[in-house]
Amino acid sequence: MQNMEISWAFRELADLLEFEGEDFFKIRAYRRAARAIAGLEEPVEEMYRRGTLAGVPGIGKNILAKIGELIATGEMKKLQELRRKWPPGILEVMALPGIGPKRARFLHEQLGITSLAELEEAAREKKVRALRGMGVKTEQEILRSIELVRSRRGRILLPLAREIAGEVATFIQDVPGTRKVAVAGGVRRWRETVDEVRLVAAAEDPEPLLNALAGYRRVREVLERGENRIRVLTWWGVPVELEVAGPGAYGITLLRATGSAEHWRQLQALAARRGFCLDEVRDGPGSEGVASVPPVPGAPLPQEEEDIYRRLGLWPVPPELREGRGELELFAGESPPRLLEVRDIKGDLHVHSDWSDGANSILQMVQRARERGYRYVAITDHSRSLTVARGLSLERLQEQHRLIRELNEKEKDFRILTGTEVDILVRGGLDFPDEVLAGMDVVVASVHSGFRQDEETMTGRVLQAIENEYVTIIGHPTGRLLGEREAYALDLERVIEAAARHGKILEINSSPDRLDLNEHYARLARDCGVRLVVNTDAHDLRRLDEIPYGVAVARRAWLRPEDVVNTLDLPDLLELLGKKLEVGGYYGGKNS
DNA sequence: GCCGTTTTCGGCCCGACTGTTTTCAGTCG
Incomplete structure (x- = not known):
């Protein structure tokens, strides 16, 4: 079990x-x-x-x-x-x-x-x-x-979908006759939520694979079955569709099954303009390998997705971008754009510890961050008003920062940044006074109360935080919880405009139930000259590993490494934050 | 239910908000 x-x-x-x-x-x-x-x-x-x-x-x-x-x-x-x-x-x-x-x-x-x-x-x-x-x-x-x-209803968050996809794919991989198997559909494109899991396998004979899935222990019922395709309802209540392609048709089947429908349609149109034909791979005998991009005499049929893109004169488009939003033009140039990747991330600037509502100690979080190959991490525990989250009093905050300065003296090649996730209070203003905020490396300002205020009030609160000179980052800017809570009423365009004006960083929160900012606003922010940061907001060790979800949002927003501040090395980051580099002693607030 | 050099029993999560009331119960972060 x-x-x-x-x-x-x-x-x-x-x-x-x-x-x-x-x-x-x-x-x-x-x-x-x-x-x-x-x-x-x-x-x-x-x-x-x-x-x-x-x-x-x-x-x-x-x-x-x-x-x-x-x-x-x-x-x-x-x-x-x-x-x-x-x-x-x-x-x-x-x-x-x-x-x-x-x-x-x-x-x-x-x-x-x-x-x-x-x-x-x-x-x-x-x-x-x-x-x-x-x-x-x-x-x-x-x-x-x-x-x-x-x-x-029926939509699930990405982590569960990925887990289901991974488990079923592993199962299919082991079925005799399977040459390869891949996850397709919205899961492969890293959509925020999905309503199904799609898999594509390559095999000479689809029959054994379809039978295997139909009899899989976590399958509740078979919803549909065709010659080379089966759709089942799984134990989790999520439909899983498996399509089996003949070896020659694997690439094109995977491409179509990955979608999106709009991306596929645009590819078809492009192919048509170039005298090719991207056919549907249909059910039924004789269809395998017909799947086409045929008419280059003597050229072999493209076996893989990449070959198909190349045949169309494109760089292979990463799955996250396949939404029909102009990505074909983007990947038609001389060289493909360099998008943000997980390996570009050099640190996490929004992390909790057991000083507030986190499950692990500062040292444990730091250790995990080191294991991830990071060079720095900011400990940003909650501020005093957030009592349910055991928000830190001024005294405990200062005690924590003293501890961090001590720890930093022993750390080599790694820096623990002092910080806070300071509440943007219901009636505006921040939960700690300016002189306290001034002494920290990273100030994440977030809304955790008064979610039902009208747009004017809420926007005013956030704008006020942006205007505070000591705030560095606005955390999970819209406050939405996918499938649970709508974003609060907020005029994001004004927020983005103000962030650009005041040089404030907007967060892409990687938590899979937040993904906040979303890809649309992240892209808008970048286009308006706002810097972004991809943080996890981790409350335990495992959640430090959720960074790929935020990176996926950034990629879907077409962000490059230079758009995201936590791709910077420590000295450059500190310079951006207006902090000095030397270890210890830079905590210059009145209260230090 | 779990947990413990404060305890093997008695703490654990509290304050604000809302809609319904006319002093409060239920919900939520």
Whole structure:
């Protein structure tokens, strides 16, 4: 059993117990265990067998026993009981913004609500507003939330999609007859969210591969099947489509299956102008290899994507850029553009530690950053107002910075930058006074409160932060949480314009549920002369490794290394930040 | 539920906001 499945089981257990009104701390313990399991780097099964699982914080006697049960039987009795007891739809109701366990329970008791559809009907019939403690506003809010949930239904975040794609691809790779297999579709293009996983394989005979996938243990049902294509619904509720191409048609099949549809259409048009024909590879015998770019007499059929691009007079277009937004022109020049790559990143300027709500110590985060090949990392814990995140008081902040200066004296070839993620307060202004901010290397200013303010107010808050001379970076500028929370009302064009004017850096937050700024605004910002930074906002070691998600956003925004400040070497970065290079002693604030 | 040179029992996550009330319950970050 995979870590993810075990983690999910505990999450579901926690959700159902919450609906039942079980003790808050017990629920939190299950959630913590779920997170801990998801964050493990080794397979839980192995750790369980070796006896090392008991040492993981958050996993005690009881949870360990439940994990043992899951590993041995594939089931958890307690969870099964709860699943029998409550209809599955109640969890969706409880997940609605504004609806928690109490209200979900209340709606269930009063109106017999067991699903979103039933809740929607009740709200439309104005039955919700009649309940004690609810009114017209709540009812309308419920209808709006249901609509939002509907619009994103079936879409999943990239990390899960990549995990599914990787697992199924590995499985197909091992099927006898498979020559090669690749991930295609939106996953390969690094889209923010996807609604399916697409794979392309090369084999002489598609049959064994299609059969294998149809019988794969994580496949719930076969949705469609053709001669060389199969679409299945997986255990995760995500459709997976596998297309098998004959060896001669692999490249073109992969190209088409990667998309986007618009990119493919433009390629076809370009091919037509050059007297080629990019055909669909169709189902059915005889179609393999017909897939064409044929008419260069004597030339071999292009086997790989790259060959097809070259035949069309283009540099191979990286998958992230294949959106039909002008990339063909970009890659038609004398030399291909040099886009940002993960290996260009020399440090992370937004990282949390266990001084606030991070899970790991400064030294652990630094060690991991070193392992990634970074030359610097900024420790930017939360500021004092964010009490839920154990925001640092002035005293603790200064203590932390003293510690960092000491640590830096021992570090060679690496620099820990002092910093803060300072709250942009509800009524404007920052959570630390200027003279404190002045003494730090990196000041990330972010909004964590008052999300529902109107656009004018919110934009004013952010502009005020940009105008503060000690702020270096605006963190996760729009505050969106993919699939959970819309961006707050913000006039981003004014923000970008102000950032350009004041020389402030805008963040591309790599957290896969944020990706904030998104590719469109990142590109706009760059075009307006704003520098960007790709940060992880990591709260634990593993999340330091999420940098490729942010880099993918940057690439989809066509950013080059020089557009992104954390590709700079330390001296150049410090110069940009207006800081001196020498180690220690540069913490010049009044409070040092 | 987990955890512990403050404890094997009693802490763990608190303050603000919202919509509903007319003093508060529920939700959220």
